[in-house]
Amino acid sequence: QQQVRQSPQSLTVWEGETAILNCSYEDSTFDYFPWYWQFPRESPALLIAIRPVSNKKEDGRFTIFFNKREKKLSLHITDSQPGDSATYFCAANSGGSNYKLTFGKGTLLTVTP
Amino acid sequence: DAGVTQTPRHEVAEKGQTIILKCEPVSGHNDLFWYRQTKIQGLELLSYFRSKSLMEDGGAFKDRFKAEMLNSSFSTLKIQPTEPKDSAVYLCASSLRETLYFGSGTRLTVL
Secondary structure (H helix, E strand, O other): OOOEEEEOOEEEEEOOOOEEEEEEEOOOOOOEEEEEEEOOOOOOEEEEEEOOOOOEEEEOOEEEEEEOOOOEEEEEEOOOOHHHOEEEEEEEEOOOOOOOOEEOOOEEEEEEO | OOOOEEEOOEEEEOOOOOEEEEEEOOOOOOEEEEEEEEOOOEEEEEEEEEOOEEEEEOHHHOOOEEEEEEEOOEEEEEEOOOOHHHOEEEEEEEEOOOOOEEOOOEEEEEO
16 A cells, blocks of 8 residues: 555646646555655755644745645646756654654656756 | 775666675764665665664565675665665665764665
């Protein structure tokens, strides 16, 4: 059973548009949700993260919106740039001192100039 | 500071061989993770160590996969015997708290 689900699998937007990447989860004990991005031929790296005490986290052009009741979150990338083209992974863990992350299968974002 | 170091970068094995992948975590990090990455399954946890103690062993990977932490600065992942379905990128990551820092990975091809 997949604990963290992402949609769509792939997304293409024009430069300057807003890209919206979706994530949902099953486990109610999850309380830390990072997004990692991975560029071709590189390894995943942390982009931005949120805890359920907040329903929004912003970092420049990247914003996470979180809906605890529906167990859903989304990553919005405003003014998308070709350099944002990457695979984006939503992940989760149950907090405390266990830092194991459960990852979704990723969304491949392509930003076309 | 050096990041997570993985060797080798590429490995080609014949079916049935034993292979050992190596990982050096970031100095001072207490937690070490082994993940397998494929296009179909994404990132799957193989093993999770804290201060050399095994915290979690990926259930589906127990029979042929064995990770060890020889000391706080060195870990290995042994796959024995290898099968073609093991072809994937194997990622090692370390952390001090919630943020995982990944190595460059080992791309394994099993013929």
